[in-house]
Amino acid sequence: MSDHATLASQSTERVTALVRRWLAESAEHPAEVSAERLAGVLKDPNGLAFTVGFVDGVMRPEDLGVAGRNLAQVAKLTPKFLPWYLRAAIRLGGVFAPVLPWIVVPIARRVLRAMVGHLVLDATPAKLGPAIAHLRESGNRLNLNLLGEAVLGEDEADRRLKGTTEFLARDDVDYVSIKVSSVVSQLSMWSFDEAVAKVVAKLTPLYELAAQNEARGKPKFINLDMEEYRDLDLTIAVFTSLLDQPQLKGLEAGIVLQTYLPDALGAMQQLTEWATRRRADGGAPIKVRVVKGANLAMEHVDAAVHGWPVATYGTKQDSDTNYKRVLRWSMTPERTDAVKLGIAGHNLFDVADAWITAVDRGVTSRVEFEMLLGMATGQAEAVRGDVGNLLLYTPVVNPSEFDVAIAYLVRRLEENASQENFMSAVFDLASNARLFAREESRYLASLAVLEAEPAETAETAGLAPAPNRVQNRRTEWTEESFAAAMAPKDAPAPGAEHEGDESLTSVVLGIRRGSVGDGLDAFAGFDGATALDGAPAPQGSGVTPGFRNEPDTDPALAANRDWGRRILARVPESRLGVDTVAAARIDDAATLDHVVSVAAERGRAWGLLSGDERAAVLHRAGLSLAANRDRLIEVMAAETGKTIAESDPEISEAIDFAHYYAERARELDHVQGAEFVPSKVTVVTPPWNFPVAIPAGGVLAALAAGSAVVIKPAKLAQRSGAVMVEALWEAGIPRDLLVLVDLAQRDLGSRLVSHRSVDRVILTGAYETAKLFRSFRPDLPLLAETSGKNAIIVTPSADLDLAASDVVKSAFGHAGQKCSAASLVILVGSVAKSERFLRQLVDATMSLKVGWPEHATSQMGPLVEPANGKLEHALTQLGIGEEWLVEPKRLDDTGRLWSPGVRTGVAAGSYFHLTEFFGPVLGVMHAKNLDEAIRMQNAVDYGLTAGLHSLDSDEVATWLDRVEAGNLYVNRGITGAIVQRQPFGGWKRSAVGAGSKAGGPNYLFGLGDWVPQHDITSGSLHLRGLEKRVSEIIEASQSSIDFESFEVLRRSALSDQIAWTEEYATVKDVSGVGVERNLFRYRSLPVAIRIGEAATLGEGLRVIAAGVLAKSALRVSTAHDLPKGVSQLLAAKGVDITREGDAAWLARVAKKGVGASRVRLVGGNPVALALALDGTPDVAVWAHRATPSGRVELLPFLHEQAISITNHRFGNPTTITDGVI
Template identity: 80%
Template sequence: MVGRTLEVPGAHDPRAPSETKDHAVVTTSELLPETVPSTDHVVALVERWLAESAQHPVDPAAQRLAGVLKDPNGLAFTVGFVDGVMRPEDLGVAGRNLAEVAKLTPKFLPAPLKAAIRLGGAMAPTFPWLVIPIARRVLRAMVGHLVLDATPAKLGPAIAKLRESGNRLNLNLLGEAVLGEHEADRRLKGTYDFLARDDVDYVSIKVSSVVSQLSMWSFDEAVEKVVAKLTPLYELAAKGAAAGKAKFINLDMEEYRDLDLTIAVFKKVLEQPQLQQLEAGIVLQTYLPDALGAIQDLTDWAQARRAAGGAPIKVRVVKGANLAMEQVDAAIHDWPLATYDRKQDSDTNYKRVLHWSMTPERIDAVKLGVAGHNLFDVAHAWLTAKERGVEDGVEFEMLLGMATGQAAAVRGDVGRLLLYTPVVNPSEFDVAIAYLIRRLEENASQDNFMSAVFELSENRALFERERDRYLRSLAALEAETSGADVAAPGPNRTQNRRTEWTEPGTAGASSPVAAPAPGEEHEGSLTSVVLGITRGSALDGELMDDAAAAASGLTGPGVTPGFRNEPDTDPALAANRDWGRRILERVPGSTLGIDTLKANRIETVDELEQLMTAVVARGTEWGALSGDERAAVLHRAGLALAANRDRLIEVMAVETGKTIAEADPEISEAIDFAHYYAERARELDRVQGARFVPSKLTVVTPPWNFPVAIPAGGVLAALAAGSGVIIKPAKLSQRSGAIMVEALWEAGIPKDLLALVDLGSRDLGTKLVSDEKVDRVILTGAYETAELFRSFRQDLPLLAETSGKNAIIVTPSADLDLAASDVVKSAFGHAGQKCSAASLVILVGSVAKSERFRRQLVDAATSLRVGWPEHPSSQMGPIVEPADGKLLHALTTLGADEEWLVEPRQLDSTGRLWSPGIRANVKPGSYFHLTEFFGPVLGVMHAKDLDEAIRFQNAVDYGLTAGLHSLDSDELATWLANVEAGNLYVNRGITGAIVQRQPFGGWKRSAVGAGAKAGGPNYLFGLGDWEPVHDEPSRSLHLRGLEQRVTELIEASQPSLDYESFEVLRRSALSDEVAWAEEYGTVKDVSGLGVERNLFRYLPTAVTIRVGEDATLADGLRVIAAGLLAKSKLSVSTAHELPKGVRALLAAREIRVVREGDAGWLDRARKGEITGRVRLVGGSASALAEATGGTPDLAVWSHPVTPSGRVELLPFLHEQAVSITNHRFGNPTTISEGVI
């Protein structure tokens, strides 16, 4: 075979991402030399092993489990038993779950066992204390052959028995999820104690179980910390080796994100002088295309170590068992799947890695552990090792309890086996759930060799299936290495923030544009390079002429029509970590935004008047453009924001203390707003029955806590809707707002269309908000700020996202480890300074007494590393200014009967660095229960049942976000039917809403004005007015397809309407039906992630319809028809006499009708009788605002009545976004099926 040179892109070296290593070049002769066994020999050996395995006794537990998993309900039954009966602390929950699981009892089970399970299922809900312990013992017997009992009395004998056959054991201690340092230390000590035993000589441990809450952004610091914690364990192994009792440590790996870290830790530990002579191992997963580059890098390093007199290392080669969770990770983050997506490719790569590694010179430095149960792969590896003369450097490894007969047959040829042996304490058996579910899924999946393991000898079809899979995987490698030059596999994930942009004007080229080093930034950062423009150039000329071509010739994300979320930066990749570190190095001396603010300082009323006049004029031109033309410019703006990602992160860290892990997703959100609103701008022109009338001037007043995403969202939405914009950033984050606006100017948005202001006085701020030239104000801030703005101008068209007092409910059916993790992330992300943050956790029933939940909650919170954002290791940054007022009270003062679970501490003299605080025993109705504090403090409440917990959750004035942790479908249904919030989250954190996936906005006092959810399909609708568009009258007068209640209204109205009015009413009702069928009457999951259901739905809400003296009866009836279709709780105030039939119809539906003139209507409004939402037909919105004192509690829709159902149904419906984690350990779950 002739060797051909192949380049391995992205050769693996986590510490030197830009270097090209010698091992990046391989040849086909190295990958598949002549010394590869013939496939006939491999197949013959497998057949012999299968024949010999029949002579060994079959483990009855293993055979029973295999039979169960072949049943159509087998996997669901077994996983349901493991996760639903073994896991819950609450026996009542386990009993209810057993009753459900028993319905799936596989037919394969012996009749007595089936009968016992069904009887147990019937008795469990009533007598869980009796049934559940027995059921758990039965299940442990069913899967107990896969794990060892860790109790001292049983572990020693079990180890001795397993070693009788000559096998060696690789012990892996399973434990609770590592959320904090206490559990990490406990896991490490347990492993240390194992290794210290005389009967244990081999252990496995993962870096993620040694140190909690690892951040890849602080890669170097993480390596140092893990090395420091692992070194004593390795020194114990070295001490044993020196005494003639060899001890071996295998550094395990599970997630792709840990690949670089694990390799770096492994090298750094063994580079210590006292460990030079210690042989140790590491795992590589060949379902990662990165595996070949990784083993080449390790081999280079190991050969240098050997040359210096050090011991060899060992690489345990596995295919990988975390595919399901890798798929989750990729889907949630919009990253490429890190693994191969076809099993055949993984199988091929497995052989590719073995072929490259099995040479005498490499085996001398890197021993191999060939791990797996696929007999064809094992035979291939064994024969390859023999033919190449390296069998002494190859060890074969299998899993405890899996295919024991086949393992014994293999052992007859290869010598002793190394058995991967999980160990768990029976009292903590639930911690083995993730491991067991992976094993169960492998045994059940038809793609996996193990699904056929007990039938290969007798079932020729299954044998040929597995043989052909083996042959195809080998053929793929032969084809790859025998044709023209091709690239051997490199990583699937290649995102590189420093080289991701392409020079414009070079179609099809891929010449990288590297980010400048500190101090060498391009003018306008990368924008001019990316877009080929300078600040303001693209649209400063003839706006109408230039806009249509604004996005032509661009490369990059989001240019083409359509929308896809912008991926966050992947810190698992070395190049990105280097990029991030460069940003943080610039933070201490950063001056970004200062000059821009100075240049846009407004000191006088005249200056402000001139600016507003100019923006109105340019906004009028802009609004005359089509939605398609505006969309082209907004897509360009999205590219500009992406090109300025580094500068935006830098300025956010400087001003608001955001860590890079918090700041980076915010830039992605801003980019998403640009591209998403661009597409929504197109839709405005396509609404049937109505014409959108843009505002001329919109004022955006954003908050400081999301200093880029929220300002960008408001600005971009207003621009998309055709308005000129003035943005006044919050005082605490002005520089961040300035850099964001700079990026948009650089994209070609003129300064007199988008104006940035830094106002010199409070009076100027008042004028900006209250001036009659202002058509809309977009506010994100406190409810009190909305009240203040309305005090300046009572009829101010204000659209505001305001406060939140958000809670997560945790029921006894929840996964308590997952719940504790999500609560801490939701409470303390950005130091609790998110309006969506969890301020309360409500523990239902027995959860309030759960020591495990309390321990995990406290461990996770106290392990957060608090610090300034320029330090990569900081996980929780500072609060934006020294604590005072409400927040200082919350951090320092307990209420009646409350106590600190974790007492917050001020960490330095600035008053901005505080450690997290958790207070227990928060009482219903207390100050802490009802008050928003906006900082790193969490309250714990107790509720006797779910209904009471929901009452506590709903008791606050706000309804922004709400969470539930429960694995019970009935509980989920109850909660979804009763919780009062705009954004709901199930079995996940309650922060981090993503554009389109989870449109953001609340209910009650969390939302002000006649608006809609930001990042959702209706947000632009509220940023202008609407006017009717009437089609030609139809010759048909049919009412087919209408809801009965609407048909009855139209029929009752007919005698009082002329033909034209009747026709408009009829056609409007038909438009309503179309809008209901296509949008409002459906529950949509536009993102379609699968692993997470992101549902958007509409729920009817109470609305008062006011038909004024200057309105027509026909318009009033048209709006009533929309309210009836929406099933809204209506009340009607009308200056017109309604037809008798209509009055009777509304009375029958318990809809109150008040006949009153405009004066009477306004008098009732003054008395506070009009609340919530109002659809004003005719009359005066300004007069209503004056009568109510401009209260933000009243939302008024007052645009002219249109025939468009898409427009007219909106006031009658609450939008709600529901995000539900739809997997358990990566495997699909049915928890929400049939519920929503």
């Protein structure tokens, strides 16, 4: 054995012996009864759920009725460990709490405070002083941390800072902790330098108070705490900037480092280098509190939602190892002269290792051991006997605000319950050899890793583990890497034969037919396999193989912040897109007709390419968009006023559209029973509010579906659209396949939309614009996402701080200029009287920094144009009974900068309730109960997005069943839909046409036509596997149609059944984010079926069978006599059947309408129907021939709905909606 190995072995033996001695001595210091009871409870299988449920469900709600109902549920989980009298009391309380909450709940809360009260101190003056004196009797010092409400605005931040200042001023307090995020609200890492300056300015008086006491010989210590990875650089910068001030040169202060971050050693080295210079310059030393980290669960949430790597180590052992790595690097006499160490933790092996290392290296006077208040007090006393007095981290909370301690308590409870954590065994280590061996082996495993690392030398002194997050927008693209990414893959061989336009398919795009690779072989979801006796395979399961969302830019990283600064510096003088817009100008009808004609020819050739071949081009387009991220952000800021925080995710969405639609394009070639017929020309008319993502989505979808595109960006966002199109041209998409136009005259716009060579129009804009387009051409195939008047309901069971935060973000992001923005918040019951909710709402709203996008500090940018019309009215006028809670103010002479406004007293049915304003003004409504709130939410003409904040499973279930909107959000904001994760599109007047959601599995289906394929035959006649309601229809039809028609009907029904079972009748979460449940489902809706004179009876029956399977409320108009049995079955289901010819039906429709929002037209004239309906956008018509494909034929009978539910509390999984959906 080497000398090094011998020394290591001796050291571990000393550590183990010291741990055993401490455990033996701890028996002489009995633990508090409450601590032992809590530990016992957490060992119960239901213990953690019971305790967290009690803390979060009974302690948190303001409404005693809510707390009482939650107590009734929690009581069912009462752990057996509790004494019988406590179990009985809790269960009895659970019975009476719902009916007598004002009596039972306060008692229950006192019981729980007693159980966890040893973990926090009571902040009331009468109790705080005696508690501090009691804890200090043994010689321990206290590090006080004031807990408070979530810091959503500057008022709460000031209140927290004031409270900490008052603590520090007390004679019995000499040590406090405070976080950067608790003294300044709504910090943005994009404005890093300004944030540092602002925090330093706010904290300087606190530090000066400490320095004044230091000078008087009464030293006061301030510890700068941190939780989130994103605050690491910020906290270090604030700390060093504070202490670099001349008046604080002699002040000793501290900072925290979390070693579950690989970045920790590098940060320690940075701080040590700075502190050494400060010390050499005559300054005081600093202290670094070394902890393992307490925000692990929320770091996982942050990473999962954004698609970033988790910032922390992946295993507990790696974190433990890094803890020792950081301490061992730091514990030298030279380094500890400038940097004193706070060694924080309860793992006795780590504490013993650190103490022995400190003794061996002669630095015991430069280390201080720290533990948490109330945790393993017996062991703490044993440790104190060797290391000297401890520093106890001591949270302080006012009993009237005890719920603000929930996040802290949940972390402590998780630590005590987790088998990975030392604390789970804290009361059993001395008596349980197995648990002791478990913890010893974990300690030895981390030591083995360290011992395998090379000893520190001059060459390795500065080396530290690499961070997990290394995204660098400055270097991810170079001219060389971009050229390589854009180069055609597998270029065609000379002289190869090509179908269609050879120039387009081979020369320009560089694609040889069949050259894309393995094609569909890699895509099991679309492999054409058969099921149910050879019936067509299920298609479009919602899963998109090969697709993953593009991560947003991570502003926690310095390189990215610098990249962002450079972009913003270019904004004032930016001219991106100007020349391209000028070149796209069209002044006359002849030029426009020529452009459309050429596009039609190109589109015909493009549509002949396979989905695989189109996918290859779209993937290149996605790479080009990614490479142009900086230019796109610049032009959006310059032209439309978007802040970088708003525009960066928009670029990610555009990139997602490219890759997602590329993969969905493959499915179009492999739909069993139907053939997709691409449109030749699709016109895309996007809005100005999402000037890159929405136009990119429309263009890329149309290209994926095999169509040429003519795009006319909104006048207020032409340059942004132009730069986006430039990126797609750079990817190899020909300019005459993707045509950018700027139309000089309004009549040219109507000519383009109504042009007979234009097969489809994709519109995103106002409902009124959709009506206008249909007035140009009543039969226009229009796929439109239109207006929204969106509300968030907040019930008394909600987390009110979280609700207020999400309401403000949803209402005022991009100055409220989102069709998905929250225009209303509906407060249910007691929430309307909640001072806390309204205070937080006002504070968060008034703290928003409004400014121009080139200023990194701007959190809310300008309006795209001066407020006028409806918006100006909303910003300046109140309705009857309304009052300003926060009055909006015009901030400059441009008319574009407005502070956000909040009005209360908005009445049901009022102008503000029902009107979309598209700006930074929020209305507050009151509802007696959830039923009334849902009626208010549904009362508007639109159904785009809707939100609910509630932690009550029954409330969530009721809301999900009854709310009328396409995108639903539970316990989160209602904006920021993400491709595939939350496909976007509304109900009612928020959608025109097929209603397929952008970024969803069916969007491409509505961008072309479908014709039947009858290429599957079978010798059997069975109806096995069909639902009874369908098999009855088919059996009743058999005698009325010929065998061939019956066979088509039967096999169509089998295809329907597969599609229904695999796709339409299931609720899916294909993204699997975990911390969110992102669900996609289909809901039946009323449909009018018209079986025209040109249809066969078999075709009509086929469509009826699909509607019956989809459980749609049907109205049937038919030119053919239905089989008697079929008519009887339909009548029994309440289906209205009318026998009439085409002319009579059209006349009736012209007079009375169709009685439904959708029509499935078979064998009729869609142009004649459009004229009869006067082109109304309120009715969507499916007029393709009936096909045997269930994947295609069920869609007209179903609404799509996306649901996004926050699936965690403080980062820990929740079961609130597990039984709901």
